[in-house]
Amino acid sequence: MGIVGAGPAGLTLGNLLRQAGIPCVVLERGTREHIETRPRAGVIEHRAVQMLTRHGLADRLLREADRHGVCEFRVEGRAHEVDYSSLYDGQTHYVYPQQEVVKDLVRAYVNSGGDIRFGVADVALHGIRSAEPALTWTSADGREERLDCSFIAGADGFHGVTRRSIPAGAIQEFSHQHGIEWLSVLAEAPPSTHKVIYALHPDGFAGHMLRSATVSRYYLQVPVEDTVENWPDERVWAELRKRLALRDSDWTLTEGPIIEKRILDMRSHVVEPMNHGNLYLLGDAAHIITPVGAKGMNLALHDAEVLAEALTAYHRAGDETGLAAYSETCLRRVWRAQEFSQWMVFMLHRSPEPFLSRLGQARLEHLIASGSSAGYFAQNYVGP
Ligand SMILES: Cc1cc2nc3c(=O)[nH]c(=O)nc-3n(C[C@H](O)[C@H](O)[C@H](O)COP(=O)(O)OP(=O)(O)OC[C@H]3O[C@@H](n4cnc5c(N)ncnc54)[C@H](O)[C@@H]3O)c2cc1C
Numbered sequence: 001m002g003i004v005g006a007g008p009a010g011l012t013l014g015n016l017l018r019q020a021g022i023p024c025v026v027l028e029r030g031t032r033e034h035i036e037t038r039p040r041a042g043v044i045e046h047r048a049v050q051m052l053t054r055h056g057l058a059d060r061l062l063r064e065a066d067r068h069g070v071c072e073f074r075v076e077g078r079a080h081e082v083d084y085s086s087l088y089d090g091q092t093h094y095v096y097p098q099q100e101v102v103k104d105l106v107r108a109y110v111n112s113g114g115d116i117r118f119g120v121a122d123v124a125l126h127g128i129r130s131a132e133p134a135l136t137w138t139s140a141d142g143r144e145e146r147l148d149c150s151f152i153a154g155a156d157g158f159h160g161v162t163r164r165s166i167p168a169g170a171i172q173e174f175s176h177q178h179g180i181e182w183l184s185v186l187a188e189a190p191p192s193t194h195k196v197i198y199a200l201h202p203d204g205f206a207g208h209m210l211r212s213a214t215v216s217r218y219y220l221q222v223p224v225e226d227t228v229e230n231w232p233d234e235r236v237w238a239e240l241r242k243r244l245a246l247r248d249s250d251w252t253l254t255e256g257p258i259i260e261k262r263i264l265d266m267r268s269h270v271v272e273p274m275n276h277g278n279l280y281l282l283g284d285a286a287h288i289i290t291p292v293g294a295k296g297m298n299l300a301l302h303d304a305e306v307l308a309e310a311l312t313a314y315h316r317a318g319d320e321t322g323l324a325a326y327s328e329t330c331l332r333r334v335w336r337a338q339e340f341s342q343w344m345v346f347m348l349h350r351s352p353e354p355f356l357s358r359l360g361q362a363r364l365e366h367l368i369a370s371g372s373s374a375g376y377f378a379q380n381y382v383g384p
Contacts, residue, residue: 009283010155189256
């Protein structure tokens with residue numbers, strides 16, 4: 001098995017295949033240090049943690065992660081808590097930065113004798129429709145290398161090489177630009193809250209996400225095609241203070257040095273099917289989603305679990321049922337998540353069309369006031 005990409009998807013797959021006794025090689029463009037320190041997601045769903053736990057991959061996560069089952073919506077300066085955990089079987093999120101997930105998965109894979117090559121270049125796929133596909137690449141020390149395998153897993157993210165190796169017309173691509181943009185900010189600032197905050201303000205959405213005791217992530221809705229240069233640190237903090245402000249409260253925002261600022265591409269993209277010949281795509285290589293509902297990494301982990309089970313059944317008994325159903329099984333969850341994220345995007349953002357902005361606010365007010373709407377939110381946010 002050749003796996004391209006050592007993100008959460010590729011590394012989880014690698015670990016699960018090794019546990020099943022299936023030989024595999026993971027190829028990663030970055031260095032180990034780079035992938036283990038790249039901050040991105042931070043919220044893991046209950047079921048993903050259960051899956052990692054079943055495979056002995058969650059020991060540190062279970063020791064160190066904070067569990068969250070309540071979030072807060074701020075509308076017109078008033079705070080409204082939603083206890084989504086109690087609305088959905090007591091399930092919670094685990095707050096654990098993505099780079100820590102990657103660190104744990106690399107360590108487990110390497111400690112079990114797994115073969116992973118960092119710093120590779122020029123990865124190319126050959127014969128993906130044949131029974132013996134191959135990968136070629138240039139190693140970190142400049143050698144040309146080749147792996148003949150039975151299957152290739154494309155876990156190399158949205159900009160990777162594997163999806164682009166599929167001939168035009170063999171897969172259908174669904175893409176949607178949500179008409180909004182986010183400035184994403186990471187700061188060395190202790191959280192100013194114990195729960196995630198989503199704020200709807202006349203000037204646009206603001207979010208305060210949790211990462212660790214010393215680092216927090218914030219989001220600001222900014223005009224489409226805005227640039228990071230327009231957002232010096234003082235402007236970021238002033239805008240966050242304004243959009244997150246509470247009336248009749250002494251709540252304050254704790255500030256700190258900003259360590260990352262980027263404009264996020266608020267686009268969704270899904271390919272169907274998620275396989276072609278003996279190439280199976282997983283994670284961001286097959287689908288991307290806005291970070292609004294915190295689903296991207298969770299979908300990547302789910303794909304890895306489904307593919308590992310399918311390959312294990314094939315390896316043990318020649319059973320191809322799981323492989324044949326792989327794409328359909330994953331896409332069902334992917335489209336559910338896309339629908340929910342779209343629902344949240346609409347609810348939480350200012351649209352250039354004032355009518356649509358008011359509809360979004362009406363949706364949020366309904367969520368705050370109605371048990372059934374809050375139940376829908378809870379089920380999709382922390383599950384299903
Ligand atoms: C700011 C931000 C916040 C986010 N917040 C959340 C959140 O709260 N919750 C959530 O669930 N998701 C979140 N996400 C999404 C999440 O980070 C991704 O969905 C997740 O990283 C997908 O994992 P992956 O393994 O599919 O891909 P990646 O993590 O992108 O891994 C792909 C790997 O492949 C490697 N690679 C690429 N090309 C090649 C090549 N040609 N050859 C070899 N290797 C290659 C890359 O270096 C990389 O290591 C967030 C994303 C961002 C950017």
